[in-house]
Amino acid sequence: MKIEQIHHVAYRCKNAKDTVEWYGKMLNMNFILAIAEDHVPSTHDPDPYMHVFLDAGNRNVLAFFELPTLPEMGRDPNTPVWTQHLAFKVKDREExxxxRDHLEANGVEVLGVTDHSIFHSIYFFDPSGHRLELACPDPEEDAMLAKLDTVKWDMLNEWDRTKKAPRHAAWMHEKELSEV
Incomplete structure (x- = not known):
């Protein structure tokens, strides 16, 4: 058995129409389809919803639910805001x-470019408060990924034993920290 790919990823949104328009304008995602029901098919709960689907490129689908009868959406207060996010790949640093320039010109606050060694990222929030990341590969990505591959199990096992950050891949952000 093997998973082929992600079919879609679904999040809640505050307003389905605003979400479709924002992702179209800011990230150039096409609106694929909408489904609306008065009952949830999997649970049969009487709960009206609007379910919208967006093309995130390369057969990846990003979906959202607007749930107007439920309390206003929030975030887990025990999880830092930077933790839960959705990252999209772009071709290169120029893209x-x-x-970044497009988002900022349209009033979106952008953090970065952050150099993660294997890739470079910017971070921002959508209108529902979901943290998003755009990432492009570093020109040396393949060599760095190979280097990380050799230590992944050692790192995971050390973390599992100690719950302290192993130093096997500290090189990834040492340059960035030395510039601070």
Missing amino acids: LLKF
């Missing part, structure tokens, strides 16, 4: 910078 990443174009997106």
Whole structure:
């Protein structure tokens, strides 16, 4: 048995129409389809919803639910805001910078470019408060990924034993920290 790919990823949104329009304008995602029901098919709960689907590229689908009868959406207060996010890949640094400029020109606050060694990222929030990341590969990505591959199990096992950050891949952000 093997998973082929992600079919879709679904999140809650505050307003389905605003969400579709924002992702279209800010990230150039096409609106694929909408489904609306008065009952949830899997649970049969009487709960009206609007379910919208967006093309995130390369057969990846991003979906949202607007749930107007439920209390206003929030976030888990025990999880830092930077933890839960959705990252999209862009072709290269030039494309990443174009997106950053486009987002900022449209009033979106953008953090970064952050150099993660294997890739470079910008971070921002959608209108529902979901943290998003756009990432582009570093030119040396393949060599760095190979280096990380050799230590992944050692790192995971050490973390599992100690719950302290192993130093096997500290090189990834040492340059960034030395510039601070």
